[in-house]
Amino acid sequence: MLVPDPRAPVVARLGMRKVVITVDDSVFWLEKFCIRRWVEIVTVTALLGLADFAHIDLHVPWVAAVILVLVSAMALLLIPFIRRAVARHFRLTRWRIRLEAATRHDGRLAQYPPTVKAVLRTPHATSLTVQLRPGTGLADLERVKDELETYYRAGAVRLIRDGRDGSLVKMRIVHGQPLSGPPLAWSGPTGRFSIFDPIILGVGEDAQPVQIRLVENHLLLGGSTGSGKSNCANVILGVIGCDPTVKIYILDGKDLDHVAKRPLCAGHVGADPLAALDLLQGISDEMRSRTVWLADNGLRKVTKGCGLAPLVVFIEEFPFYSQSGKAGKEINELVRDISARGRAAGIILIMTVQKPAADTIPTNIRDLISLRIAFRCATKEASDTVLGGGWASSGYTASNIALEDRGVGYLLADGGVPELFKSFYVSEDQEAAVVKTAVDLRKGGVKND
Numbered sequence: 001m002l003v004p005d006p007r008a009p010v011v012a013r014l015g016m017r018k019v020v021i022t023v024d025d026s027v028f029w030l031e032k033f034c035i036r037r038w039v040e041i042v043t044v045t046a047l048l049g050l051a052d053f054a055h056i057d058l059h060v061p062w063v064a065a066v067i068l069v070l071v072s073a074m075a076l077l078l079i080p081f082i083r084r085a086v087a088r089h090f091r092l093t094r095w096r097i098r099l100e101a102a103t104r105h106d107g108r109l110a111q112y113p114p115t116v117k118a119v120l121r122t123p124h125a126t127s128l129t130v131q132l133r134p135g136t137g138l139a140d141l142e143r144v145k146d147e148l149e150t151y152y153r154a155g156a157v158r159l160i161r162d163g164r165d166g167s168l169v170k171m172r173i174v175h176g177q178p179l180s181g182p183p184l185a186w187s188g189p190t191g192r193f194s195i196f197d198p199i200i201l202g203v204g205e206d207a208q209p210v211q212i213r214l215v216e217n218h219l220l221l222g223g224s225t226g227s228g229k230s231n232c233a234n235v236i237l238g239v240i241g242c243d244p245t246v247k248i249y250i251l252d253g254k255d256l257d258h259v260a261k262r263p264l265c266a267g268h269v270g271a272d273p274l275a276a277l278d279l280l281q282g283i284s285d286e287m288r289s290r291t292v293w294l295a296d297n298g299l300r301k302v303t304k305g306c307g308l309a310p311l312v313v314f315i316e317e318f319p320f321y322s323q324s325g326k327a328g329k330e331i332n333e334l335v336r337d338i339s340a341r342g343r344a345a346g347i348i349l350i351m352t353v354q355k356p357a358a359d360t361i362p363t364n365i366r367d368l369i370s371l372r373i374a375f376r377c378a379t380k381e382a383s384d385t386v387l388g389g390g391w392a393s394s395g396y397t398a399s400n401i402a403l404e405d406r407g408v409g410y411l412l413a414d415g416g417v418p419e420l421f422k423s424f425y426v427s428e429d430q431e432a433a434v435v436k437t438a439v440d441l442r443k444g445g446v447k448n449d
């Protein structure tokens with residue numbers, strides 16, 4: 001859309017005469033200054049008024065009056081909430097001016113400049129709550145995202161619409177590449193955990209914990225080999241293991257990464273499609289008996305304390321099973337059925353896939369999975385297969401993650417925007433320690449259902 005330049009000469013007619021009115025740049029500058037700095041202008045005017053009052057009505061000499069007023073103003077700054085309010089005001093003004101400068105080359109944003117409502121600084125990112133003016137939208141900010149990154153010299157600028165107020169956008173300015181670098185140490189669960197509580201996977205770009213809630217959800221972890229899927233699964237399974245009420249079934253398509261967890265599993269199979277088929281058949285039968293139990297007890301789904309605990313099925317490298325001939329077809333059908341009907345019965349499906357594509361993870365299974373994590377993928381298409389169509393074109397693609405950034409991925413939770421995070425790193429020793437804690441908790445005599 002073409003936006004008229006406010007500095008363009010205005011042509012008016014006075015009777016027969018044509019008058020050209022040219023607006024000087026300095027007028028705009030003054031107007032802008034007054035708008036931006038009205039609080040300072042009002043404050044200085046008020047202080048001068050007080051000094052004038054002291055001079056004229058109280059007969060204090062001018063210089064003394066000014067010093068008195070300034071000292072009183074300084075004394076006010078000793079009150080913490082006034083000091084905080086002043087600091088907040090200056091911080092907001094500074095970021096407002098910077099945002100205006102960063103977007104001034106865009107016609108529409110220059111005409112209706114967005115304003116900053118709040119600023120939150122964390123070690124690696126600054127989060128701005130930006131208010132858009134009528135006439136502009138999130139798409140306008142998305143259009144100038146590159147320019148914003150240049151202006152702020154940021155590693156990345158993320159824009160997330162506020163779900164409750166369409167005029168508000170959360171702009172996260174990421175300084176550098178906070179998720180690159182050494183592995184994140186995992187403290188691991190040291191005691192009992194409840195699967196109904198969130199599981200912390202790692203940290204986001206703003207240094208805040210990134211977590212998921214698994215109950216009533218399924219999870220897909222996708223990414224090329226060595227991107228960090230099994231390690232992230234270790235975090236999840238280690239934490240879940242410490243909920244002794246939860247039955248865990250593991251189908252380890254690589255027969256390698258999850259051998260240590262065998263003692264805490266209700267069922268564990270390796271790279272054997274027929275054994276996997278048997279196990280899934282058993283889980284499917286259990287799903288049916290759980291549904292009957294729920295119906296008999298007048299319940300619609302498994303909830304905390306209902307008498308039936310959730311059950312977790314983890315499939316490492318799902319395509320290994322699903323593409324193994326006749327058994328593979330049956331496995332596909334069983335997994336589709338479990339993902340469709342398992343939610344109410346408390347069955348949580350977690351799968352990893354190395355080469356996400358329509359033939360390795362069929363759409364009818366993928367579409368039933370609400371939580372997705374895309375670690376580094378070879379292509380935008382592979383990333384979109386994990387996260388869902390269209391995210392790559394909005395700038396969220398795991399193909400941008402550097403090869404050396406193992407464990408960095410996008411988490412997409414139902415209905416949100418993909419969030420870049422780095423998962424904790426689980427060493428072999430830590431895994432063994434967590435398995436020991438989990439086995440001890442399970443031996444504690446806690447009955448499952």
Ligand SMILES: Nc1ncnc2c1ncn2[C@@H]1O[C@H](COP(=O)(O)OP(=O)(O)OP(=O)(O)O)[C@@H](O)[C@H]1O
Pocket residue numbers: 182183184223224225226227228229230231232254354406407408422423424425
């Ligand atoms: N969060 C992390 N932080 C640091 N290093 C990590 C992280 N996750 C994984 N790694 C490193 O990357 C290696 C490969 O990780 P992992 O086995 O989880 O990859 P994968 O995606 O499961 O690979 P594959 O598809 O081949 O099984 C690990 O051995 C570890 O050295």
Ligand SMILES: [Mg+2]
Pocket residue numbers: 229230231257
């Ligand atoms: Mg793996």
